[in-house]
Amino acid sequence: MRRTIPATLIFILLLAGAACAQVSIKAEVDKSKLTTEELLTYKLTVTSQLKDVPKPKVPDFAGFHLVSQAHYSNISFGKGKSEIRLVYVYLLKGISAGKFTIGPSSVKIKGETYSTAGFEIEFTQGTGQTPAAPSEEPPLPLKPVIPDSGQPKVTL
Secondary structure, three states: OOOHHHHHHHHHHHHHHHHHOOEEEEEEEOOOEEEOOOEEEEEEEEEEOOOOOOOOEOOOOOOEEEEEEEEEEEEEEEOOEEEEEEEEEEEEEEOOOEEEEEOOOEEEEOOEEEEOOOEEEEEEOOOOOOOOOOOOOOOOOOEEEOOOOOOOEEEO
16 A cells, blocks of 8 residues: 555656646747847747647737738657647837837646746837848749750750
8 A cells, every 4th residue: 555655646746747748838039139120020839739729828019010920830740649839920020119028928728827938129210221132133044955866955
């Protein structure tokens, strides 16, 4: 009887640890200092071994203009387990110069709330000029070359 209790307790602790390891949430930004003419990328990734993952709650992005948003998912299988990765990407532009805070994002799964850290972003006033496009040569058109063998070839 005495050996059963410690073994059961270890099993319960391992099971609880595995349940906690099933969900992770991560937020990241590509820059923390930029001008009002530049775009900020906010990326939120939720990874879970559970198949039903609700949409996470993202901050309201006060002080930012939402330019674009995208969402994609990835499912991988390995070692008898599956993993779902949900990625949310937001392109933001600063409304004015100053320091702004992006609050934490969170997701609630099976009664447990998982959260990210927040970010402080500093915008400086831009010059008002549109950034110049990189000078690239236009691609060369395809030209058919007919070799001596009579077979057409295409070169770049």
